Amino acid sequence: MLRRLSGSHKPHQSHTYLDAAPARRHGPEIDNDTGYLFVPQLSQQQATDLYSGEEANPSPFSTRGFAGDTRQTTPSNSTNRQENAMSFESQIFSPIINNSMEGHKLRRSRPRNLWSCSLLTISLTVLSAISLYGIIHSYMTRQIDPQGCKTPRMMPTYIQLIGFDTEHTRFASKYRLYLYRERTVDEYSEQDIGLRGVPVLFLPGNAGSYRQGRSLASEASLYFQDAISHDQEKLDAGTRSLDFFMADFNEDMAAFHGQTLLDQAEYVNEALAYILSLYHDPRRSGRDPNLPDPSSVILIGHSMGGIVARTVLTMSNYQANSVNTIITMSTPHARPPVSFDRDVVRTYKQINDYWREAYSQRWANNNPLWHVTLISIAGGGGDSIVPSDYTSLSSLVPETHGFTVFTSTIPNVWTGMDHLSIAWCDSFRKVIIRSLFDMVDVRRSSQTKQRAERMSVFKKWYLTGMEAISERSLPQKDPSTLLTLEDNTNSILPQGQRLVLRGFGNRQLPEAHLLPIPPQGASGKKFTLLTDQLLDSPGGNGKLEVLFCSVFPLRAGHSAALLSSNMDLSGGSAGSTRLACKSAMEDAINLPASTRSSKFAFDDALPFSYLQYNLEDLMEHQFVAVIDKAAKRSSGWLVAEFSDSSDALIQTKVGLGRLLATGLDIRLPAERPMLTEVKIPALHSSLLAYKLRVGKQPCGEHAELFTPLLRQYISEPHESKYFVNVKEADINLHGVAPYMPPHLRDRSAMRGISFQLWSDPSCNASTELSLRVDIIGSMGKLAMRYRTVFAALPLLVTALVLRKQFQIHDTTGLSFYLGAFDQFLTSLGIFIPFSEALDLCLRISLPLLFIILTFVSASLATSNSGMDNSEKASTDWRSNSTESAINFTRNDLLLGSQDSFFWFLVPLFGLISIGLCVVVNYVVMALIYGLATIRSVLVSRRGYIKHDDPRPAAIYPSLSSRQRIINSAVLLCFVATVIPYQFAYLVACLVQLATCVQTLQYARESKSNSQYNFYNYVHSIFIPQRGYTGYVPVLQLGHTAVHWWTPSPSHHNVLSIMPFILLVETLTNGNMIPRRTSRLRHVTSALFIILAVYAALYGVTYAYLLHHIANIVTAWLVGVHFASSGFLFRSLNQAFEGSSFGEDGPPGTNGNIKKLP
Incomplete structure (x- = not known):
């Protein structure tokens, strides 16, 4: 019965x-x-x-x-x-x-057209394509920072240090160590490789070559020969040449494999010990025997090489104090560039936790990194490999030990750079090498100056000099020049009057112009000076010298003994005034020249010289003396003045909403200082771009001294951009960015963008500033910051679609039980196509989920903002230590947004993800249809026919069950011993593709509903399998192709691939997944919901866990296939349903193919 x-x-x-x-x-x-x-x-x-x-x-x-x-x-x-x-x-x-269809009205009287698409799906796909095109087009064409790097020339020679072999490191067969020598410059031979300077080790980045360090090494050799070797003062101060070593990592892809990072760090530590040992060998080292042997090496890392450099100090084989200076270029310090590998994410966390904990120590003796300085240099928006936001050190290192700076900020560089050009850019390499020569000191065993001195050197070379942390040398200097003037001189300007010079050498004799310094009671005063001439040093032969003077109290007979320079402009007059002066040359700030012919800040032109002092810095002086030393008339100009901050600073309170609606317009009055600064605290997001227009300024009868010069800057990180001869400027910044950990320091004074406008005050004309949000240009800023989102959210959509397919499959069709045989005969379910399930999800589940995620995103951003305020109120960042109570992972969730204004990004990315899933579905379907058509033609030509059989057919019917088990076991053994599991994924994808092709061919020939059900099933399984695992073999190809036999345990985890292999093997048998009509069907739904929710919340930050969750889902499907008629599921059914009956599905059946007689 x-x-x-x-x-x-x-x-x-x-x-x-x-x-x-x-x-x-x-x-x-x-x-x-x-x-x-x-x-x-x-x-x-x-x-x-x-x-x-x-x-x-x-x-x-x-x-x-x-x-x-x-x-x-x-x-x-x-x-x-x-x-x-x-x-x-x-x-x-x-x-x-x-x-008899269920509530979704899916009538199956004949096979459905798999290519059909609803109007809703088409509409959303079109909107998605428009949005994605807008983002890509904006990224490629809008808000692009100009780049002005020149390619240097060099004559490299690479000496492989073959002595660094397996006796010193277990990686000798995989990695190599080289010493750079510039031909015709460096002296070396086979016996003497010429080690006479300070050791420097260059570390390449992900898939990078050791040869990328040749630009820096060549400049070091050339500059030492041309400049340092002839400067006895520098030689006496301990300056020597730089010996550039280079690590060859065989272009390993360290960004995608955490174990590779650790291997390279271990190798570098062993290389450091070997390099230092070379200087102890008199046969190899030509150093002065009176100098101490080196005990540390300077590390320079490009891209992931910078992470390797920081990892070196955390390794167990690290030799204490062997590294005290690290300079990184385009290195993602704050977070990994991609999070698909568990070891990379874990290694990053361990490294960053170690550095934060070290700097959180109250006492220097407990801080193993107290002597270490770390400088991070970013290329800016031109870097399309690593988002420059990730180069920030603000969450890792206090400002006493390091900082982050952009190449557009660095004086005399003033240009953005891409990820590769930052390693060879000519103007940039000159600054790097000069800064290194300024901070080395071979008289110390560390080969460098003390940490505070090194930081001063780096601030001098890498920062503009206008930052709050910039140091002024004037207050620490002693007077060096005695200036003598006539008593009745009329060169002293009235208090508050501006000094404007048009041309120099009018008197053909040295001439002094004195500006009285306001009394200390005057608050908010600032001195500024701008000129197109270079400032001369005392006793030099230049045209212009600027001195800060006070009345000299001693008699004339004592002047020569106390002051090194004497400048007498009294003309031999008996009545004279003597002033003791300090030179301002060392504090001069270079600004890009801004003239009517200027186009870019990096143009080949003599830079402007700029001085800026707060009144507090000048408290011991009474006059500013501008000395015109030109012996003959020459062109040039100078503007100097004391200004009030109330006139020079405009603090706006405009909000982002108002700025979007109406923009910001500021009218600058005619009577204004030379420098006007506008602060806009509300503009701090790196996701928005703007357009700034500067109105034309008429200058009357006099030609303007210079055209408007604009500086855009933020304080953390140190990013400045200059716009010369500015009329219109593209404004974008690297401020508050998604997924970035919170800062160590108080950010209240650092938030927001600021603009500094230098304009000719002698024109006495008003001008206007107009700022508007560039909506189209802002779309491109999403590409780099959220590129991983476009891999995670489509998996969310796919998971919900699969859930809908299994839900309908488990709740439709027929199941019956024959008591005569005490078993099930069949279980008939409908597995709808992927496109049809997606259309159903678009009506309820997907919109509902994205609405919930939108509210979650906005609430997270609001709570993070409140957390910033509470931490700011309870933390004193004036100390050098960090605060361990900060939650550095609070921005890891969802879109990582720290501003509720960007709530709309969730539905926008959801829309794009839906469109991507639709496109991927039809692209895969087109591929399968094309291959199936080709196969049909080939099979028909070979004389094969297929009987009409509605059952799913096996893909490899000639293989027995034993052969299939053996094949799978062999593949898993290879994964466990030889090949990485990522390549097993590639094999599984290819086999699954073959299954889809043959299943579609049988379905088209048989016109059977069951065949189409099976095709829909294998097709839907193939989409996430191809989409998520397809990237892995490509990324690991470069890593494994080079010395693939090197052990890598994380890549030989059999459990990471076994469920996928078993599922693919099951599908090749033609086995349709049985229906689950009991409560166990909710397990399938729950697993797909978990996968979807995790992809939304943590899919970007911890993407590697998506694989583990997908692995669990796959294992469950394998269990449904293999155990549906076994004891396990009968027991589970009894537990869930309380029934003595189990449930079963149809056994797997093979197709019937015969040869024509």
């Missing part, structure tokens, strides 16, 4: 009940209380005849009977029993399936 699957309700005795969804109108009769279909009662003999294939009484649904198959059958043969069961299915239950 046919019995119910589950439940306590007993069916009517005159009917047999079949588990099914609610029937459509004109379909079979429905028992509304039980939800089962029923057909007339069958006797046990009729059921036996049906299952054995023997024709008995005619079927109530067919005139031919239940087993109308014309093929010969043998009742004892189990295969024939299955075939007759399928015949029973096709004759009895196909009419029921065609007429």
Whole structure:
């Protein structure tokens, strides 16, 4: 007798009940209380005849009977029993399936057109394409910072240090160490490689070459020969040449493999010990024996090489104090560039935690990094490999030990750079090498100056000099020049008057112009001076010298002994005034020249000289003396003045909403200082871009001394951009960025963008500033900051679509039980196409989830903002230590936004993700259709035909079960020992593609619903498998191609690949996944929901866990395939349902292909 699957309700005795969804109108009769279909009662003999294939009484649904198959059958043969069961299915239950659909109204009277697409899906896909095109087009064409790098020339020679072999490191067969020598400059031979200077080690980045360090090494050799070697004062101060060593990491892809990072750091520590040992060997070192042997090496890292440099100090084989200076270029310090590898994320956390904990120590003796200085240099918006936001050290290092600066900030560089050019840019390499020569001191065993002195050198060379942390040398200097003037001189300007000079050498004699310094009681005063001439040193032969003077109290006879320079402008007059003066030359700030012919800040032009002092810095002086020393008339100009901060500073309170609506317009009055500064605290996000327009300034009868010069800057990180001859400027910044950890210091004074405008005050004309949000240009800023989102959110969409497909599959169709044989005959479910399930999700589940995520994103941003205020109120950042109570992971969730203004990004990225899923689905379908068509043509030419068979067919029918098990076992053994599991994914993807192709071919030939169901199933499984795992073999190809036999345990985890291999192998057998009609079906739904939610919340920050969750989902599907008829699922059914009956699905059946006679 046919019995119910589950439940306590007993069916009517005159009917047999079949588990099914609610029937459509004109379909079979429905028992509304039980939800089962029923057909007339069958006797046990009729059921036996049906299952054995023997024709008995005619079927109530067919005139031919239940087993109308014309093929010969043998009742004892189990295969024939299955075939007759399928015949029973096709004759009895196909009419029921065609007429009994569930609430989604999915009528299956004939195979659905897989290419069909609803109007809603098409509309959303079009909107998605428009949005994505806008982002990409904006990124490629809008708000692009100009680049002005010149390619240097060099004559490199690389000496491989073959002595650094397996006796020193276990990585000698994989990595190598080189010494750079410039031909025609450096002296070296086979016996003497010429080690006479300070050791420097260059570390390349991800897939980088050691040869990238040749630009810096060549400049070091040339500059020492041309300048340092002839400067006895520098030589006496301990300056020597730089010996550049280079690590060859064989272009390993360290950004995608954490173990590689650790291996390289271990190798570098061993290389440091070997390099230092070379200087102890008199046969290799030509150093002065009176100098101490080096005990430390300067590290310079490009890209991930900078992370390797920081990792060196955390390794167990690190030799204490062997590194005290690290300079990194385009290095992502704050967070890993991608998070697909667990070891990379874990290694980053360990490194950053170590550095934060070290600097959180109250006492220097407890801080192992107290002597270390770390400088991070970023290329800016031109870097398309690593977002320059990630180069920030603000969450890692206090400002006493390091800082982050952009190349557009560095004086005499003033240009952005891409990820590669930062390693060879000519103007940039000159600054790096000069700063290194300024901070080395071979008289110390560390080979460098003390930490505070090194930081002063780096601030001098890398910062503009206008930052709050910039140091002025004037207050620490002693007077060096005695200036003598006539008593009745008229060169002293009235208090508050501006000094303007047009031309020099008018008197053809030295001439002094004195500006009285306001009294100390005057608050908010600032002195500024701008000129197109270089400031001369005392006793020099230049045109212009600027001195800060006070009245000299001693007699003339003592002047020569106390002051090194004497400047007498009294003309021999008996009555004279003597002033003791300090030179301001060392505090001069270079600004890019801004003239009518200027185009870019990095143009080849003599820079402007600028001085800026607060009144507090001049408290011991009474006059500013501008000395015109030109012996003949020459062109040039100078503007100097004391200004009030109330006139020079404009503090705006405009909000972002108002700025979007109306913009910001500021009118600068005609009577204004030379320098005007505008602060806009509300503009601090790196996701927005702006357009700034500067109105034309008429200058009357006098030609303007210089055209407007604009500086855009933020204080943390130190990013400045200059716009010369400015009329319109593209404004973008690297301020508050997504997913960035919070700062160590108080950010209240650092938030917001500021503009400094230098304009000719002698024109006495007003001008206007107009600032507008560049909406189109802002779209491009999403590309770099959120590129990983476009890999995570599509997985969310795919997970929900798969959930919908399994949900419908488990709740539609028929399941029945034959008591005569005490087993299930079949389980018929409908597995709808991916596109149809996506269309259903677009109506409720996806919009609902994205609405929830939008509110979550806004609430997280609001709470993070409140956390900033609470931490700021409870933290004193004037000390050198950090605060360990800060939650550095609070911006890891969702879109990592720290501003609720960007709530709209969640639905925007959701829309784009939906469009990407639609496109990927149809691209994959087109690929499968094309391959299936080609295969059909090839098979037909070879004379193969396929019988009409509605069952899923095996892809490799010639392989036995034993052979399949052996193949899978062999592949897993290779994964465990030789090949990384990522390549096993690639194999699984290819096999799955073959399964899709052959399944589609059978479905198109047979026109069978069951074949189309199976194709929809394997197609939907292939989409996330290809989308998520497709990137892994590509990224690991470079890593594994070079010395692939080197052990890497994290890449040989069998459990990371086993479920995928088993599932793919199961699908090649043609096994359709059985339906789960019990409560166990909710497990499938729950797993897909977990995957979707995790992809939304942590898919960007911890993307590697997506693989583990997908692995669990896959393992569950394998379990459903393999254990559906076993003891496990019967036990689970009893636990969930309380029934003694299990459930089963149809056994896997193979297709029937025969050769034409």
